Amino acid sequence: MIESRNDTRLSQVGVVGGGIRMNCSVRSSGNVSVKWMLPDGSKLEAPYRSSDNRITASPNGLTNLSKMQVASNGTLIIYHSQLSDNGYYKCVAGNQHGADSLATKVTLTRPSVVHADAPTPGRRFLILANGTLRITSATYTDRGVYKCISSNAAGADAASVHLMVAALPPVIQQLRRENITLSEGSIAYLNCSATGAPPPTISWTTPYGTQLWPSQFVSGTNTFVFPNGTLYIRHLGQVDAGKYECTATNTVGISLRALSLTVIQSVASARARITSSSAQKTEVIYGGRLQLDCVASGDPEPRVIWRTPSKKLVDAHYSSRSRRYVVFDNGTLFLNEVGMREQGNYTCYAENQIGKDEMKVHVKVVSDVPVIRNKTYEVVRVMYGESASLKCSVKGEVNPHILWISPTNRAITSASDKYLIHNDGTLFIHNVQRFDGGNYTCLARNSAGQDKKVYRLEILVSPPAINGLRGSTNSLKVSAMRDQRKLIHCEATGTPVPRVIWVLPENVVLPAPYYGAGMTVHRNGTLDIQSLKVTDAAFLTCIAQNEGGEAKLIIQLDVLDTIEKPRLRSPKMESLSLTVGRTLTLNCSVEGSPAPQVTWVLPGGTALMSGSRFTKFFHKTDGTLVISNPALSEAGNYRCLGRNAGGQVERTVVLSPGRKPEINNRYNSPVSIISGESLQLHCLSASDPVHLTWTLPSGVVLNRPQRAGRYTVLQNGTLSIQQASVYDRGSYTCRTANEYGSSLLTISVIIIAYPPRITSSPAATTYARRGVAVQLNCVVVGIPKAEVAWETPDRTRLIVSPQPRLFGNKYLHPQGSLIIQNPMPKDTGFYRCTARNVLGVDSRGAYLHVY
Known part of the structure; x- marks a missing residue:
């Protein structure tokens, strides 16, 4: 096997005229033959010299083989290289067990030429007076053959120098991986020195990804890298623990060193310690807010307790049972509306199992001019005849004196039945009349100054309404039998109580009450005619007046000689669904001659005549029954009776309570969606729910059609999520409810990411x-x-x-x-x-x- 395979230099770079050496060392237990394949196809077998006859000729013709040598260890040497020597050289090693090969690329360039008559002062190349060539800060690219030529009239001479510039990849001198454990608050020196040619550059990467370079200052940090590559960390804390990487880099390669830093917590830092607090002397204005800070640290987290001037101990647990003081989780003591009794010394105690700490603050309460709370100009509206209440809440030290000024610019005292001034400064005005309206001023005075607040009191009146009908003029047709008694109602309501008069033909005016021989006007406004005559048929007008206006009811009175039995224009039976809170109108139209008298009988047996009111029920003059803001208790059978002298008819309306809303759609399996896409979750109900809410996985509740960031609740109850992310995964719950009950739908959402x-x-x-x-x-x-x-x-x-x-x-x-x-x-x-x-x-x- 060729050992040179582990050498990362698979290429050789040189200059023309220099020498090239290519290693091909072989490791084997048997006899090995080594051959070199040249760029032109020639083969050289080791060992080889120019006089060796074991050369295999190239078909293209072998040239310059005399400058090549193959040593016994397989190394190929080329002397006096030329540009024609560029190309790939392949070393092949083989024995009876197999073969291995290694290719090397040779790249040659022409050397730079520096002339003696062209010195370059101030640069890296400098020719001295004695002919010496000086190169400063030599780099890898400066390698090659340098030729000095000297000439005069007698001739010339030359000398060549082959310069080799070593280039080595970085090598970090310390261990490649190391674990370091230091105490909290100490100083860390993390070493990282490297060798190489050219000299490598050192950089550090912190656990948070920040890169640091030698002699670089980073504001807001406790780290610094010395020129020799050592990383310095002062005042070690838990946040400094983690993995630190040192990187050494030059033009040839890169080297890494990793250190795992563990910071051990010290006992001093674990002990309870107050790290931030309010000033030792604090002033607060009387009636203002007191906020005392006491931030403590330690492990385990210390408990913070405050001692007040009254020697009472309060903490966050005490705050949940008392409304006077509040201690927040961060140790802050808060008090609203400070009085003189809050002046004094406050002590904050911080304690855990390791130790404790304390801090004192002296609070001084400064008196101030009286201040009326919420002293903005206000308009108070009160119904005619009712009582008005004007508040004047004051804070100040010493306690201020309260004085009220009336709209006539006079001081108000409590020595009358009209006015009452309470101890807290509130002014009560009884039985207000129109002349009580205007501006009322509250003055708060003490030795430090005064403050004031102005109220405008407006007296409200409601215009008259006749038989519950509002509007300037209403009309009604009334029928009656000759020689019978007839009552025509004109019940007037309003504030103040209206005055009622009846206007008969020929402008005869009858006030209420009026007592005549054949005709009476009762105090409630009802016109009572004892025995009708055909000549009594006419247009009669009831007028109600008060300070709010006037209302009229025009009655067309018909006197009949014959009787027509009453008949219904609506079905005898009808069933309706009752919805809580939604006004209901029950129809009952009856015809006949004379006009039938219509009566509604409620489920409890109460009978309502035409024009009558009873709590939520109003029987209008056209026969309809209006039920305002109905509840479940209003369910039942409602009977409408229409009768005249000819007989009686009856109609029944059954009100049944509604049902709780039911959700139609279901999700039998989790809903999956790719991150970034939009999602719609439906919550459809056959009935119209009074209330619909969506509860998100984060606990946020959306309780009406609205838009909250990427979430939108549509009018039909659908929840729309735009650009879903992994944070949107989890369970979504839809709840629909009305007065009869509620239904739930839970949907699991999976975000694919x-x-x-x-x-x-x-x-x-x-x-x-x-x-x-x-x-x-x-x-x-x-x-x-x-x-x-x-x-x-x-x-x-x-x-x-x-x-x-x-x-x-x-x-x-x-x-x-x-x-x-x-x-x-x-x-x-x-x-x-x-x-x-x-x-x-x-x-x-x-x-x-x-x-």
Whole structure:
């Protein structure tokens, strides 16, 4: 087996005129024959010198074989190389057990020429006066043959020097992997020194991905890299634990060292310790808010207890039972509306099993001018005849005196039946009238000053309504039999109580009450005609008036001689569904002559005449029964009776309670969706639910058609999720409810996603010929789609986009491939492809040699 296979130098670079040495050392237990295949097809067998007759002639003709030598160990030596020696040289080793081979590419260039008559001061090449050529900071590219030519009139002479520049890959002197354990608060020195030619560059990568270079200052950190490559970390904490990587790089290669740093917690840092607090002396305004901070640290987490000036101990547990003081989880003590008794010393105690700490704060309460809470201008509206309440809550020290000023600019006292001033400053006004309206001013005074607040009191009146009918004018047709008594109702409501009058033909006006021989107007406004005559048929008007306006009811009175039996215009039986809270109207239209009297009998037996009200029920004059804001207790049988002198008819309406909503659709298996797509979860019900809510896996509740970020609840109850991510996985619960019950639907959602993975990438070491394009692949799979980026040797980051992009001679394909067009030696270096999405990161690196 050829041992040189482990040598990574599969190419030889030199200059014309120099020498080339290609190793082909063989390890075997038997006799081995070694042959070299030359670029022109010639074969040389070891050992070989120019006088050896074991040369196999090339069909193209062998040239310059006299400058070649094959040593006994298989090494091929070429003396005084020329450009014609460029090409591939193959070493073949074989014995009775098999064969092995190794190919080496030779690339020769012409050496640079420096003339004695053209010195270049200030650069790396300098010819001294005595003819010496000085090269400063020699690099790998300076290797080759340098020729000195001296001439004068008598002739010329020359001398050649072959310069070899060694190039070695980096080698880190410390262990490749090492575990280090240090105490919290101590200083860490992480060593990383490397040798190589040219000298390698050292860099560090922290556990959080930050890269540090020698002598680089990074604000906000406790790390620094010394010029010799040592990483310095001061005041070690738990956040500094993790894996640190040292990278040594030069033009030939790269070397890595990994250190795992463990930070042991010290007893001093575990002990309870107050790290942040309020000032030792704090002033707060009387009636203001008190906030005292006490931030403590330790392991385990310390308990914080406050001691108040009254010697009471309070903590977060005590706060749940008391409304006076509140202690938050972070140790802050909060108090609203500070008084003089809150002045004094407060002590914060922080304690855990390791130790304890304490801190004192002295609080001084500063008196201030009186301040009326919520002193913005307010308008208070009160119904005529009711009582008004105007609040004037004041904070201040010393306690202020309260004074109220009336709209007539007079001071109000409690020495009357009209006004009452409570101890807390509230003004009560009894039985308000129209003249009580206007601006009322509250003045709060003490020795420090005064404050005021203005209320505007508006007295509300409601215009009259006749028989529950609002509007300026309503009309009604009434029929009655001759010689019979007739009651025509005109019940007036409003604030204040309206005045009622009846206007008869020829402008005869009868006020309520009125008592006449054949006609009476009762106090409730009802017109009572004792014995009707045919001549009494006419248009009668009932008028109700108050300070809010006027209402009229025009009655067309017909006096009949004949009787027509009542008849229903609606079905005798009807069933309706009762919905809680939704107003119901039950129809009952009865015809007949004279006009039948309609009565509704409620399930409990209560009878309602036309125009009457009873709690939620109103029997309108057209025969309909209105039920406002019904509850389940209103279910039952409702009877409508229509009667006149000719007989009676009856209609029954059955109100039945509704049913709880039922969800129609079901999900028998989990719902799967690819990350990034939109999702709709349906929650369909045959009935109209009063209330629908969605509970998300995070616990957030959406209780109405709304939009919250990527979540939208539609009018039909469907939950829409835009661009679903892995954070949306879990159980979604839809709940539909009404007054009769509720139904639940639970849906499990699975989001299909996985971290990025690079499935195709370049080899760890890749070779490219100068001027010949090279492609570095980076094929990535992952859901959601990963962001792909390349990092070039000069630390430039190139991000893959949907459109092709060109950066100098680098072409970035949308599929992730990086194509280097016309590569040059400056493109040599380390290239890394990184793929990243919300679930993770994957990366691949390759070192590119351009020869």
